[in-house]
Amino acid sequence: AQSVSQHNHHVILSEAASLELGCNYSYGGTVNLFWYVQYPGQHLQLxxxxxxxxxxxxxxxxxxxxxxKSKFSFNLRKPSVQWSDTAEYFCAVKLVGDMRFGAGTRLTVKP
Amino acid sequence: GAGVSQSPSNKVTEKGKDVELRCDPISGHTALYWYRQSLGQGLEFLIYFQGNSAPDKSGLPSDRFSAERTGGSVSTLTIQRTQQEDSAVYLCASSLVGQGLNTEAFFGQGTRLTVV
Structure with missing residues (x-):
């Protein structure tokens, strides 16, 4: 089965800073790629x-x-983060039906 | 229904008891997934169904865990002889795969299981 790696466990930024979260996957075939977010106390959303x-x-x-594709990567970016972006972010890879997630990156944005 | 529905929302059980967690996927979705999310951990893959069959059961942590899906719809995750380490949020998701269609996974709100 494919695996998904997220490089950062916990990222702390100040408001207006730029964000990049890394995601790499192991499978070499045709995949679908996703980023999900989980705000505190809420369920996962795309x-x-x-x-x-x-x-x-x-x-x-x-x-x-x-x-x-050449790097098997799907990095997430945002030019300027806001306090409301504080959440956990998950990268996911789908191969036909099978779907696997990375371990997640917790983002804390300080006001 | 409009979304993925899981029941119960919360379950507290005594160590050694069996529990059943239920998932109602979005109507028409062919793929159904179970994940486990422990405090501070990511999403641990448990099992997925394509229709009623489970191509990959390798994520089930032990033989105390089993899952089935009937009628290409509702799924039940059963944990026998629960242990404290089974305490977690169990998430279900569904997606449409096949017939030239492919969607993202839509998640339920989860079942929070606490084993005391």
Whole structure:
């Protein structure tokens, strides 16, 4: 089965700082890629997804991610974070039906 | 239904008892997933179903865990002889896969299991 690695366990930023969260996966075939967010006390919701086409995908709340096939990476970015972005972020890889998640990155944004 | 529904929302059980967790996926979704999220941990894959069959059961932590899905819809995750380390939030998700369609996974609110 494929595996998903998220490099950062806990990231602390000040408001207006730029964000980049790393995600790498192990499978070499055709995959679908996702970033999910879990705000405190809430359930997981989709931030953005990549199925095919333009490798730079834009999601909700100003987030974007770039799929780099040669690097097996799908990093999440946001130019300027807000306090309300404090949450846990999960990268996920889907191969046909099977879907696996990374360990998650906790983001804390200080006002 | 409109979303993925899990029941119960919370379950407190005594060590050694069996528990059943239920998941109602979004109507028409062919794939169904179970994950476990422990405090401060990521999403641990348990099992996924495509229709009623489970191609990969390797994520189930022990033989005390089992899952089934009937009618391509409702799924039940059963934990026998619960242990304290089974305490976690159990998440279910569903997605549409097949017939040229492929969607992201939609999550339920989870079942918080506490073994005392």
């Amino acid at each position: 931030l953005l997804k990549y199925f095919s086409g333009d490798p730079l995908v834009k999601g909700i709340k100003g987030f974007e991610a770039e799929f780099i």
